[in-house]
Amino acid sequence: MKIRNQSRLAFLFILTFLASVSWAGGQAEQKKLVQAPPGLDATVARVMDTFKVPGIGLAIVKDGQVVIAKGYGVRRLGEPAPVDGQTLFGIASNTKVFTAVALGLLVEEGKIAWDAPVIDYLPWFQMWDPYVTRELTIRDLLVHRSGLGLGAGDLLWWPPSTYTRKEIMRRLRFIKPATSFRNAYAYDNVLYLVAGEVIETVSGLTWEDFVGQRILKKVGMTTSDVRYSATANMGNVAGTHAPVEGVVRLVKPMDSENTNPAGGINSNAEDMAKWMLVLLNEGRLADGSRLFNEKTARELVTLVTPIPSPAPPPELADLKINFQGYALGLNVHDYRGKKVITHTGGLPGYVSKVTLLPELNLGITVLTNQESGEAFSSLTWHIVDHYLKAPSRDWVDTYLKIRARREARTAEAMKKAASARDAASKPSLALEKYAGIYTDAWYGDITIAFEDGKLVMSFSRTPLLIGDLEHWQYDTFVVRWRDRELRADAYVTFALNPDGTIDQAKMRAVSPETDFSFDFQDLLLKPGKKSSER
Numbered sequence: 161m162k163i164r165n166q167s168r169l170a171f172l173f174i175l176t177f178l179a180s181v182s183w184a185g186g187q188a189e190q191k192k193l194v195q196a197p198p199g200l201d202a203t204v205a206r207v208m209d210t211f212k213v214p215g216i217g218l219a220i221v222k223d224g225q226v227v228i229a230k231g232y233g234v235r236r237l238g239e240p241a242p243v244d245g246q247t248l249f250g251i252a253s254n255t256k257v258f259t260a261v262a263l264g265l266l267v268e269e270g271k272i273a274w275d276a277p278v279i280d281y282l283p284w285f286q287m288w289d290p291y292v293t294r295e296l297t298i299r300d301l302l303v304h305r306s307g308l309g310l311g312a313g314d315l316l317w318w319p320p321s322t323y324t325r326k327e328i329m330r331r332l333r334f335i336k337p338a339t340s341f342r343n344a345y346a347y348d349n350v351l352y353l354v355a356g357e358v359i360e361t362v363s364g365l366t367w368e369d370f371v372g373q374r375i376l377k378k379v380g381m382t383t384s385d386v387r388y389s390a391t392a393n394m395g396n397v398a399g400t401h402a403p404v405e406g407v408v409r410l411v412k413p414m415d416s417e418n419t420n421p422a423g424g425i426n427s428n429a430e431d432m433a434k435w436m437l438v439l440l441n442e443g444r445l446a447d448g449s450r451l452f453n454e455k456t457a458r459e460l461v462t463l464v465t466p467i468p469s470p471a472p473p474p475e476l477a478d479l480k481i482n483f484q485g486y487a488l489g490l491n492v493h494d495y496r497g498k499k500v501i502t503h504t505g506g507l508p509g510y511v512s513k514v515t516l517l518p519e520l521n522l523g524i525t526v527l528t529n530q531e532s533g534e535a536f537s538s539l540t541w542h543i544v545d546h547y548l549k550a551p552s553r554d555w556v557d558t559y560l561k562i563r564a565r566r567e568a569r570t571a572e573a574m575k576k577a578a579s580a581r582d583a584a585s586k587p588s589l590a591l592e593k594y595a596g597i598y599t600d601a602w603y604g605d606i607t608i609a610f611e612d613g614k615l616v617m618s619f620s621r622t623p624l625l626i627g628d629l630e631h632w633q634y635d636t637f638v639v640r641w642r643d644r645e646l647r648a649d650a651y652v653t654f655a656l657n658p659d660g661t662i663d664q665a666k667m668r669a670v671s672p673e674t675d676f677s678f679d680f681q682d683l684l685l686k687p688g689k690k691s692s693e694r
Contacts, residue, residue: 203539513533
């Protein structure tokens, strides 16, 4: 028996050796197999336990090899079905580089040009400023320098609205800019929707069909999907989880198709490994052909919009970045002297991170089914440090401290607001006087109704945005959304005319933790007739 086992081991060794040999130019070359970081499974388990993440999809590629593409944990809390290498997660804004590649393919075909005005292809398109309308280019759609504020216009699609894509795009002309054109970085989603419309107009294919046929299929991402709604499939799909009022639980997934070009792809560890190999190989596919050419590859990762580099938290003071900016659907910065190409993504119940270090020929994707950026960050940098042979650092502990500080700041801000409140104050008007139809120029109609002795706010085109107004102080109320999964309660402050009638109302999120896509602060609500009647 002992001799038989030794023979078997010898045979397995020979097979492993032969598998590591590649042929090039008619000559055999031994190719060293890349190993995963030691103890990786234990590290993933610690990350999941610490940050309360039910499941993770993890892919690592290095030197042209797939080192790992597998799943950990479970798809849904309380259910045994495991996450595996083909379990789908919403990759959210990691979709943006697919949209950039789609435009790059059209540039290669001579159908569009990066620096041609958008109105050359969509003559009806308008921004607030006529100058910006004339000058906004295809490249500008991707790089967050249009002058729109952070998340501007997201309420047109999030939470899921009844607006169509074209209706959303036509309403952009009513959104006032926050800065001058090409003067500052401010992340947006809505201009990627416009990019998707350019793709459809020029190619004759919807964004979904173009990306599905021209990119996913060619890369071999056969189990990925291009629509948010695919998460409704109860097959091998990760459930969506988030902390709601202090408890991590299942939440409703995003199911709207309005902004697929900004964040609609669902993918998994195996398919994301294939995608990273293509990006690291400057557009070359596994069979040696090209998805996109070298020029497009350079365009994708060339910094366009600089981003200010704030001081890092104390735990990361020794890793202060020297530069960062946005390229085409990708962030660019440095880490320990190496260039990093990366992006994150966030949807209800999903967050993800894709990280490429071209100088190391290294790519890492972390997909999660819980909204913990600490989870994907600690795992990513643990893996990067291994391949950099960097000094050891406990990244889980580091991000625990960073999270604790953020939560303490939020708690202090909420406490400060509560202590400054004059709880004894009264509204200037009887409650029913605040009721009526209010209109915002870019969103549309919002109704405040007087029902059973209280005020109820509802957004006409967003079914989930219905909530009860509770008096806060003076003429400020807090709208408590009935769907508590939104985690986006907001102040509503009314201003009065000299005769005591309502002049306008403004909104602002109550908590600093509210997702930026709830851009309540951009609304200016004016009382009057329904916008459709004006």
